[in-house]
Amino acid sequence: MAKNPWKEVADIILSHGATRVRKVDPRQVPTGEWVRLKCQFGCGGYGQCLTCPPHAPTPEETRKLLDDYSTGFLIYWGHEAGGRKALAEIERQVFLKGWYKAFALGSGPCELCRECDLEWPCNHPSQARPSMEACGIDVFQTARDAGFPIQVVTCHEDVPNFYSLLLVE
Ligand code: SF4
Incomplete structure (x- = not known):
């Protein structure tokens, strides 16, 4: 393990195109x-891919996970999502450093297939x-608690902000 393992993890994340990264306590990450x-009533992606509800872990299961x-x-x-390929590579590299519980949560529905079967x-x-969000994490509060920007997107001119969470141990 490196002298400063957290810096090593942060460097891996930043080398894959992330803008910023902040170490957080998963036990303080809010679920609801x-x-x-919000997924079930209001999102057209509900039930449309294996990574979204109702296939994704429930908020209760996610609480236990965190x-x-x-x-x-x-x-x-x-303002651009990192994508699952980059996220999976981050998770893989951190895992290979010895953090065997490394697991990543992305943003938005899975984009890896044109259509999920x-x-x-x-x-x-x-x-x-x-x-x-598919796992029931309050992404707004999580980002704000970390001092990162996020606001409700109200029109096409508003720019969204994208987040992922890497769990490490
Ligand atoms: S990789 Fe393809 S099959 Fe798997 S969840 Fe994503 S869209 Fe669905």
């Missing part, structure tokens, strides 16, 4: 049942990761 309702980790890295991609097994199991 309301997040699942409480099972001591360290997380909130990844701020900027909704059949197990998934076509890209090593890269397909559910998004933070």
Whole structure:
């Protein structure tokens, strides 16, 4: 393990195009049942891919998952999502450094296939990761707690901000 392992993890993340990264305590990352309702009633992507609800972990399951980790890295991609390929590569490189519990949560629906066939097994199991919001994480509060920008997008002129969460232990 390197002298400063957290810097090493942050460097891996930044080398894959992230704008900024902040170490967070996963036990402080908020989840909520309301997040699942936003997926189920209001998002056209509900049920459309294996990484989205109802296939993704419930908020309750995610709470248990987050409480099972001591360290997380909130990844701020900027105004363009980093994509699952980059995220999976980050997870893989961190895992190979010895952090055997490394697991990444992305943003938005899975973009790896033109259309998800909704059949197990998934076509890209090593890269397909559910998004933070699909798992019931309050991404707005998580970003604000870390001092990162995020606001409700109200029109096409508004620029969105994209986040991922890497769990490490
Ligand atoms: S990789 Fe393809 S099959 Fe797997 S969840 Fe993504 S879209 Fe669906």
